[in-house]
Amino acid sequence: MSAQTVSPRLADQIRVAEEPHRGQWQMFWRRFRRHKLAVVSAGILIFIFAVAALAPIVAPYDPNKTDTQLARFGEPASPSLAHPFGSDQLGRDQLSRIIYGARVSLVVGFLATGVAIIFGTIVGSIAGYAGKWADMLIMRLADVLLAFPPLLFLMAALASVNKTIVSIALVIAIISWMNVARLVRGEFLVLRQREYTEAARAVGASAPSIIFRELLPNALGPIIVAASLGIPGTILTESTLSFLGFGLQPPTASWGNMLQNSFSMMRDFGAWWMIVFPGFMIALTVLSFNFLGDGLRDALDPRTRPD
């Protein structure tokens, strides 16, 4: 009875322990491959990336070209062979708009998360390493921003700036760096006490050298996990803002603003294709990022199989 009833968790640990010594990347890949959903998700994301990057080539129509022959009397055209995802009330091809909209979601997702993670890591490092008034100042600013409901902050901020992909990403980053900063600061407070940090200080290493060579590399795991959670969250936030009318303005297509007008079209004309396809793409992309993040976490840190 005993050999077979080893829990999957323990079995995993045994397998990891028995693995012959390999390069780090090879080990990473072996573990990552076991998470089937993460591998499938990576494939889906690569496909979405490729399509977004090649949008002008793969999109069957100009995303902003209206066609009143197609959308007669302002009624959205239902899916057909020529327009597999149908058209909107102006006769614009939905498939082409979804392809171009992918660019918005991906760029905002990566840019906002990247800026938030880098900024959060920098100020978190300063707070955790320098302490004293720098720590005080940074953490109090974080407290203030954390008291805002993020969506209200974003709507108020975006009401006042020219809405471009970059400005939207930066505004999202401004309200998202605090948790990373807290996390890095917490890690630093612990790591600062470790023997190897003491040793580095004892042999006269400079502050930047201690931060970059001793502290940051050891805090990298949680930072990567935060980043992998941040991207899907940001994509959801951007699409919500666009849906509420605080994102990129028409005619530029984004998945969120495609859904903005779809409500009345769906109610008046039963145009289900105007809500199903853009929303499905958001959900699929976010879901894939979440699975990918889950796989990364398992592969990067075999000790913490997330429960």
Next chain:
Amino acid sequence: MTAYIIRRLLWMIPILIGVSIICFALLKQAPGDPVSAIVASSRDSGSQMTQADRDNLREQYGLNNPVWVQYYDWASLAIRGNFGDSTRSNQPVWDVIKTRLPNTVKLAGVSLLFTLAIALPLGIISAVKQYSKLDYFLTFFNFVGISIPQFWLGLMLVYIFAVELGWFPSTGMQGAYVEDGTWPLIKDRFMHYVLPVASITLVGIAGYMRFQRAAMLEVIRQDYIRTARAKGLSERVVIFKHAWRNALIPIITLMGYIFVILVEGSVVVENIFSWPGMGQLAVLSLNQRDYPVIMAIVLLSATLILIGTLLSDIVYAIVDPRIRYD
């Protein structure tokens, strides 16, 4: 403990001042002001305002003063609880909020009850039957739940259950025409709750379920659970009496976070279902540049979030004697 609570309450003051300054600065930064919104609406009603009219209005609203003077004027009234008048409806801000806040509280409260009633038991089952088929299914459902945009779920529910099947209404809190009598009235109100509550609940379940599962897994590995089993207690008693009680403690830490979720959820869902609450008011006011109302909404939500966090810390310390604040 009392000293700790007082210190935390006092600490809320500078935070709220910070929130108000940032919010005020953001709004003043915006192109267009309440006057331009008024000008636009007067144009819609057929009469063009003269430049002199606009200048007068700007003067009346104090929009020609330097920003810090404007902030000081606003703050010196706000500190006495006077948030001014809405520039959109000319009513005092509190009156506007008073008519809308209860609607949001009702929607959010009902949704929260359903969310917890469904999510917590599922989290427990998932943990007790870890690595079972059911656990894997719930884990997958959980990933889907955190990945679906709430507004899309709302739109899909409207399409399926309101447009296609026609089972439930999709706008507002009540029907335009309701038959006389108590039952038709209750039924009408009830039907209006179904889709908005479902939109908030279905998305909310995912996060709580995951959290409860993790907390429960933590607890059932503890020695006192093994002891309880060793005593020969039935599995039901062990799980529900010994384990669940302790696994509920981490849920308390979500309390501050719950307010964030409810504020955010209400903005999205109220706008889809034309629910006359705070979330709809927020979007309306931002579009109309109704600054006094926005300031009040932001400060109100920030206060709720801060109090929620404080309450969760206090309750946490009460139920878990190992936690000490000083």
